Amino acid sequence: MAAVFCFTNVIIRSVCRHHNKNFLICQSVNNQLRSFSNSIRKSIVKPLSSNGDAEYDLVVIGGGSGGLSAAKEASNLGAKVAVLDYVTPSPQGTKWGLGGTCVNVGCIPKKLMHQAALLGEAIEDSKSYGWQFPDPENIHHDWETLKDAVQAHIKSVNWVTRVELRDKKVEYVNGLGKFIDPYTIQAQTKQGERKLTSKYFLIACGGRPRYPDIPGALEYGITSDDVFSLQCPPDIGLECAGFLRGLGYDATVMVRSVPLRGFDQQMANIVAAEMEEKGVKFLEKCIPKAVEKQPDGKLKVSWTNENNEEFSDIYDNILFAMGRRALTREMDVAAAGVKVAGDGEKIDAVNEQTNVPHIYAVGDVLYKKPELTPVAIVAGRLLARRLFGNSSLNMDYDNVATTIFTPLEYGCVGLSEETANKRYGPDNIEIYHAYYKPTEFFIPQKNIKNCYLKVVALREGDQKVLGMHFIGPQAGEVIQGFAAAIKCNLTVNILMNTVGIHPTIAEEFTRINITKRSGKDPNPASCCS
């Protein structure tokens, strides 16, 4: 018994077993790492005359990270603000409260479930450190306890968000917003329809998971919308697959092209290799064709491989992690004259401004911008300051660090090796790399084979650092500080002259000395020299 997941970008965290069901935990990685060159443009904040009688200064459509951040900052600066938020239930009927993807069905529940999986690993490790368990074979994970704890945390965050908005005098409208004209939004609420007029609008509707167009997908498939609140443990994307595996469920990840498309592919392959070693199965270059329910309630999934050969297998759950689509059509941005980008859904904004000067957009709805919560938060806050606080500071979308919470985490900032080579030419790029051995791994004899890091730099002079990549425990914590260093024009020279903290894993970045070009062995000789 097993489950299958179809992902374009996924992290498989784990497979778990619960009530004799096997689950695949995968995480979809929507946060494609891309780098963007920021062309310098002046911020265009145009005062409006045509809607001087508007009821609000700013109406935000979407109460997620970006929308809430802009709303709160605008209100702090004295603007009259309303936020519309409404969650259309998923095809499986899952819905949630105020706060958007990150809080409800994204970063937060994912990180908590990742932690649950890591704790399971820690229990294993602790035995070799001398901890004794009376009945080691009876240690098992209870999905329901985890799910309830995660959902309780989410609900308390929903509440705190409500309180914060009320305290800051931001009006919250629990309704589905839709443009009627460039200056009016119509909200469908429980109490009926309501029209809101505003001087400025902010489109912050985010996105929802995509489904493949195959029979049975909508009826029987689940997505990240559903997985964190499933009554029974799930099958799920790479991160999901990873934590499910870590909780003991059986997981299979089906990938259309390659895992973690858009990320540095050497690093992505190491992440996938580590997951495979932990028991997650991968079906690469496969395309799902149909999902059928069997008489016993299990799901028969059929797919084809790259040679067009057909296969099928039986799973308990199927989770789609195929990225997200922006909800611009649902809110009828066309009625406001807002143009969508070439993909037909996202908005290509310049400094968050759409083609309609008084209508802005932040967050996952933006075309070719990182789909990351902190990006949306900063962009929203800076936008509010430009609109209402006489600021001229624009959002810098370059060098944003991110982390994939696979069992062994992958954190990175800046350019991938491929992008750097393409942009500067391989002759002008130096890649430093190293395998390393976390001290804590020795005693439990954990697999160190995939603990690897890489620094992408310019070849000439002091070697300006363009990108840093790290696979290992706590990768997010490791990479965050280096992101600040890169913003300060970090060079390889400076990095090598930085004294490390011993014994840590972050110090490994200060010990780099082997270039790929040299062909030397990047495996460490000893620990303390």
Next chain:
Amino acid sequence: MVKKHHVEGYENFCKFIKELDSEGQVVYVYFCGSKLENGESWCDDCQRAKPVIQKELENADPNAHFVYVEVGGKILIALFRKDPKTKLLVLPTIIKWKCPQRLEGDQCEKPELVNLLFTEED
């Protein structure tokens, strides 16, 4: 009209809340410093919150319960703090029993926030 109850101390509270028949009804629990001889709480913040809560209670669901808890001295406060059901960190605190909704400290004296707590539907 909201059904009001009054208890003092940790043990009394635990016994009361266990025995309270509130099936299907909302229960609000308000924790504040015990009253002095003059009838006012020793805690200034609780004194300021009192009139706000009293007024906003009029907007609450008439079937709801309102439990006024005088927490007592330091030792008793520590018991309320350690109990995962109350997790009392600040006085005053008002919570919706067995729900994530809670207001702490000066939030309890802001009419708009107390109103949100008493009128919000899940």
